[in-house]
Amino acid sequence: MKIVGIAGSIVGSKTKTAMEYTVKAMNEKYPNVDVTLIDLAEYNVQFSDGRNYLEYEGDTGYITKTIMEADAVIMGTPVFQASIPATLKNIFDLLPQNAFRDKVVSLLVTAGSAKHYLIPEQQIKPILAYMKAQIVQTYVFIEEKDFNRKEITNEDVKFRIERLVEDTVVLTETYKKIQEEKDAEYDF
Amino acid sequence: MEKYRIDKNKGLEFGIYTLGDHLPNPLTGERISAEERIHEIIEYAKLAEQAGIDFFSVGESHQDYFATQAHSVVLSAIAQATEKIKIASSSTIISTSDPVRVYEDFATIDLISKGRTEIVAGRASRIGLFDLLGYDVRNYEELFEEKFDLLLKLNEEEIVNWSGEFRKPLRNAKVLPRPQSGSMPIWRAVGGSPGSAIKAGYAGVPMFMAHLGGPASVFKRTVDSYREAARSKGFDPAELPIATAGFFYAAETSQQALKDLYPHINEGMKRTNGQGFPKQHFAQGVDKHNIMNIGSPQQIIEKILYQHETFGHQRYIAQIDFGGMPFDNIKRNVELIGTEILPAIKKYTAKN
Numbered sequence: 001m002k003i004v005g006i007a008g009s010i011v012g013s014k015t016k017t018a019m020e021y022t023v024k025a026m027n028e029k030y031p032n033v034d035v036t037l038i039d040l041a042e043y044n045v046q047f048s049d050g051r052n053y054l055e056y057e058g059d060t061g062y063i064t065k066t067i068m069e070a071d072a073v074i075m076g077t078p079v080f081q082a083s084i085p086a087t088l089k090n091i092f093d094l095l096p097q098n099a100f101r102d103k104v105v106s107l108l109v110t111a112g113s114a115k116h117y118l119i120p121e122q123q124i125k126p127i128l129a130y131m132k133a134q135i136v137q138t139y140v141f142i143e144e145k146d147f148n149r150k151e152i153t154n155e156d157v158k159f160r161i162e163r164l165v166e167d168t169v170v171l172t173e174t175y176k177k178i179q180e181e182k183d184a185e186y187d188f
Numbered sequence: 189m190e191k192y193r194i195d196k197n198k199g200l201e202f203g204i205y206t207l208g209d210h211l212p213n214p215l216t217g218e219r220i221s222a223e224e225r226i227h228e229i230i231e232y233a234k235l236a237e238q239a240g241i242d243f244f245s246v247g248e249s250h251q252d253y254f255a256t257q258a259h260s261v262v263l264s265a266i267a268q269a270t271e272k273i274k275i276a277s278s279s280t281i282i283s284t285s286d287p288v289r290v291y292e293d294f295a296t297i298d299l300i301s302k303g304r305t306e307i308v309a310g311r312a313s314r315i316g317l318f319d320l321l322g323y324d325v326r327n328y329e330e331l332f333e334e335k336f337d338l339l340l341k342l343n344e345e346e347i348v349n350w351s352g353e354f355r356k357p358l359r360n361a362k363v364l365p366r367p368q369s370g371s372m373p374i375w376r377a378v379g380g381s382p383g384s385a386i387k388a389g390y391a392g393v394p395m396f397m398a399h400l401g402g403p404a405s406v407f408k409r410t411v412d413s414y415r416e417a418a419r420s421k422g423f424d425p426a427e428l429p430i431a432t433a434g435f436f437y438a439a440e441t442s443q444q445a446l447k448d449l450y451p452h453i454n455e456g457m458k459r460t461n462g463q464g465f466p467k468q469h470f471a472q473g474v475d476k477h478n479i480m481n482i483g484s485p486q487q488i489i490e491k492i493l494y495q496h497e498t499f500g501h502q503r504y505i506a507q508i509d510f511g512g513m514p515f516d517n518i519k520r521n522v523e524l525i526g527t528e529i530l531p532a533i534k535k536y537t538a539k540n
Contacts (some may be wrong), residue, residue: 019217049325051315054462068462174508188446 001032001172004070007039008077014110016041017150018142018161019076020107025158025165031175033169036070038063040087048093064094072104072172073133074164079111081120091126100133104175106168107139108161110147117141134175136167141151192373192394192429193274194502195304199538200492202530203243203505204236204522205278205433208256213512214455219296225255226262233266235519239526243503244270245308252315253459260293267301275301278433279310279377279396279408284321286355287339288363295367298510303368308396310377311384314460323451327354334385336376337505340393343371375431381480382413389417394429396505401469404479406497407432411499432495434486435473435480436506438524442474442483448517449482456511457499481506485528490531504533 003026007019016039023037043059053064067073077088092099105128109120120139128135140161146154152161192498206229212219220228233244241338244266247260256262259277266275275297280290290325292306300303311332312318316324334352342348342363351357375396376388388395393415399407415425439445454464473480474487479495481488492504508521 049315050328051325052313052462055314055316096461098463101463101466166518183467186471188443188450188467188471 001030001072001165001169002034002070003036003072003074003168003172004042005035005037005074005075006066006067006088006091007037007041008075008091009080010041010083010087012078013150014080014142014144014147014188015108015166018110018140018152018181019074021152022074022076022161025162026169029162029165032171036066038066040091045087045090045094046168047090053095053099060094067098070108071105071176072099072168074106074108074168076108077124078111079116080082080108082116082119083123084119085140097130098132100128100131100173101141102179103133104136104172105133105170106136106164108142108164108170109139110142110144114141114142114143134171136164136171138167140164144162149163152170158164189427189429189502190296191371191427194429196502197416197539199257199494199534200259200501201242201431201503201535202525203245203274203431203433203503204232204241205219205247205505205507206256206509207249207278207507208254208259208262209249209456209460209510210255211253211456211459211510211512213514214451214479216359222255222387226265229256229262229509230265230269232479232509232518232522233273234269235522237270239522239524243274243276243505245276245505247278248281249312249314250281250320251314251460253456255395260297262291263305264293265298265376267297267305270301270304272304272305276306276375277308278306278398281312281317281327282309282335283311283338284317284323285335287335287342288361290472291339291342291363292365293364294372295363298351298367298372299365304342305367306373306375307339308338310364310396313379330354334502335450337391340374340391343460346370354358360522366421378410378414380407380410385414385505386408386417388424389414389419390423390477392423392428392535394431395519398432398433399432399434399472401435401465401478403477403494405477408498411501417440423534427472430499431503431505432479432499432501433505434507435482435506435510436488436521437490438485438521438529440484442487445484446470446474449513451512452513454511461524485524489529489532492533496533496537 007016046060210225246259307487347360375394378384378397436448437445458464473482
């Protein structure tokens with residue numbers, strides 16, 4: 001199973017800190033899962049110009065192809081101006097319309113305050129549904145006060161991340177099985 | 189319709205198109221050489237002609253897994269190898285070529301084929317060719333619109349005065365040779381969405397509409413938008429031909445057809461587009477209302493007649509060879525078209 005984690009912003013550290021913890025939790029619990037973390041701050045990604053994802057080169061091509069090859073994506077994002085950062089929206093725009101078909105996508109969201117709690121519900125899930133994702137319904141929402149100097153200080157957040165990791169893997173395995181059984185029924 | 193060499197009394201025209209893809213056969217993992225593939229395509233056109241098929245076209249794609257980058261050269265070989273069948277591109281990416289050179293090439297092919305050649309001009313669904321041929325993809329729309337307009341002008345006028353943004357002006361330019369009858373049919377390739385169809389309608393040019401899957405009724409909206417746009421600019425839609433083009437595969441039973449075709453489509457699309465074709469969608473392809481013509485010959489006849497009733501189009505074009513399809517299967521399909529499908533289509537659509 002291939003899982004890609006994305007830290008969807010190029011500024012700040014909270015999403016990255018939370019995603020690093022997520023990957024660590026994944027490695028500990030599921031050592032056989034192949035996890036790649038893509039921190040957008042470390043890449044030079046161009047804006048989408050409408051081409052097929054296979055045709056991008058360099059960092060952009062690496063990111064689009066890595067996401068498309070994954071069985072599941074754990075998407076980490078901060079909330080900017082009551083929405084997602086442009087850098088993450090660009091990732092969606094670089095991918096084909098049905099990019100998440102047969103993929104599980106789960107969400108981890110960091111924000112300055114609890115006022116943004118429904119942003120993933122209202123702004124990210126519709127995009128994921130449009131792009132045909134199997135969405136892990138429960139997301140992890142982390143506030144600024146849960147961090148201190150690049151560490152998660154709220155134990156409950158750690159528990160929630162561990163449950164997100166588990167839900168992502170369980171749903172991916174289950175979905176794969178359902179899909180295989182269904183495909184076998186077609187007999188072609 | 190005469191201008192486009194279409195005789196309504198003869199009923200719905202039946203054509204075949206190839207993208208010129210050069211993919212491994214997913215069942216064996218083997219891929220024939222580019223040389224073999226090109227000869228296969230020429231042979232395919234000859235077989236189509238022998239089966240009584242009306243039209244054969246070859247596409248232009250500049251990327252891995254394709255063999256007909258120089259599609260006009262392949263078409264000229266087909267022009268020489270055949271006698272009656274109409275031939276065309278499907279499509280020529282006019283955006284990244286000089287319309288003058290394209291017109292010279294196709295007018296020459298028209299003379300070699302003695303008046304059987306047409307051009308289908310499109311915008312490219314994959315854009316790697318912009319870099320390869322030295323164009324900026326940011327001008328995707330404008331390059332196409334400007335060059336397509338020029339191509340149409342070259343077809344209408346023997347002495348051309350023209351200026352635009354992406355090419356040096358033409359002053360009293362003569363573009364030679366002229367096609368056999370002075371001009372030739374030029375179609376606009378449309379990907380199935382109404383936006384591009386409307387532009388074809390505004391320009392009053394025939395529409396070549398390609399489609400993957402889905403209900404015919406959805407594509408009817410595109411057809412209606414096209415005709416409405418043409419009417420709004422003073423063109424008579426009854427004089428503008430429409431062609432539809434998509435996946436086709438006939439076998440003894442629909443289950444056998446799905447079985448024979450699916451791996452080629454699924455694996456081929458993974459390589460060329462980066463995503464396969466979901467079985468769930470593919471299975472719906474045999475439904476009468478689905479635009480994919482997959483099934484037994486009798487089912488396909490019913491589908492094509494239903495589509496004809498829905499669209500009132502003048503030409504249907506089948507894509508059979510995608511994804512490393514073995515040539516024997518292609519031959520069997522051409523035979524089924526010639527012996528069973530085509531006679532039935534003509535019987536029901538021709539006016540006596």
